[in-house]
Amino acid sequence: GAVVSQHPSRVICKSGTSVKIECRSLDFQATTMFWYRQFPKQSLMLMATSNEGSKATYEQGVEKDKFLINHASLTLSTLTVTSAHPEDSSFYICSAYKGGNTEAFFGQGTRLTVV
Amino acid sequence: LAKTTQPISMDSYEGQEVNITCSHNNIATNDYITWYQQFPSQGPRFIIQGYKTKVTNEVASLFIPADRKSSTLSLPRVSLSDTAVYYCLVVPLNAGNMLTFGGGTRLMVKP
Numbered sequence: 571g572a573v574v575s576q577h578p579s580r581v582i583c584k585s586g587t588s589v590k591i592e593c594r595s596l597d598f599q600a601t602t603m604f605w606y607r608q609f610p611k612q613s614l615m616l617m618a619t620s621n622e623g624s625k626a627t628y629e630q631g632v633e634k635d636k637f638l639i640n641h642a643s644l645t646l647s648t649l650t651v652t653s654a655h656p657e658d659s660s661f662y663i664c665s666a667y668k669g670g671n672t673e674a675f676f677g678q679g680t681r682l683t684v685v
Numbered sequence: 686l687a688k689t690t691q692p693i694s695m696d697s698y699e700g701q702e703v704n705i706t707c708s709h710n711n712i713a714t715n716d717y718i719t720w721y722q723q724f725p726s727q728g729p730r731f732i733i734q735g736y737k738t739k740v741t742n743e744v745a746s747l748f749i750p751a752d753r754k755s756s757t758l759s760l761p762r763v764s765l766s767d768t769a770v771y772y773c774l775v776v777p778l779n780a781g782n783m784l785t786f787g788g789g790t791r792l793m794v795k796p
Contacts, residue, residue: 574728576728604783604784606786613772613786613787613788613789614729614784614786615786616783616784616785616786619783661726663728663729664728665728665784673719673731673734674721674729674731674784675731676728676729676730677728678727678728679726679727679728681726
């Protein structure tokens with residue numbers, strides 16, 4: 571299988587600050603990456619679709635100015651949570667699309683805690 | 686996207702076979718059935734994917750009846766490390782991996 575790496579795996583930040591999460595496809599090029607959010611005991615919720623070289627597509631209800639997504643290369647997408655609030659505390663997971671009818675490859679997730 | 690329905694939770698014991706059934710009544714012709722496993726504080730991991738009949742790999746088997754309105758994930762001889770949440774997804778061919786997760790089934794394997 572392919573490897574997708576997320577960094578950091580865990581971060582604590584103060585309210586009002588911004589946090590950047592990186593998602594890298596280590597051994598393949600990913601034209602599309604996806605960002606999900608998962609609250610405790612709940613399922614994954616798709617936040618946005620990130621396409622290399624173009625603007626991300628956000629799901630309904632997800633604020634694009636708060637969750638900034640950049641997909642500057644075929645192996646890296648970043649999610650920046652701006653002006654973080656405690657309610658943004660969650661588990662953020664990325665996945666990368668390798669192409670064709672292949673399974674999705676997920677990162678290990680980032681646990682964000684806003685205090 | 687086809688909606689899926691699976692049991693919220695299941696309990697089993699080590700060494701037993703576990704079968705988790707998923708309903709997807711409005712599955713489309715181009716849809717594949719895919720199962721993922723998720724451990725706490727980790728990203729999901731692909732288990733198996735199929736279109737019809739039976740698919741088997743080193744981890745699990747997937748049974749899909751002719752009408753494809755349901756599917757069953759079979760885990761042979763589970764161990765404690767199989768305790769996880771299992772998600773059934775219906776994914777259109779060439780959907781680009783945009784996945785819609787349902788509630789999943791929380792499997793607890795007991796000693």
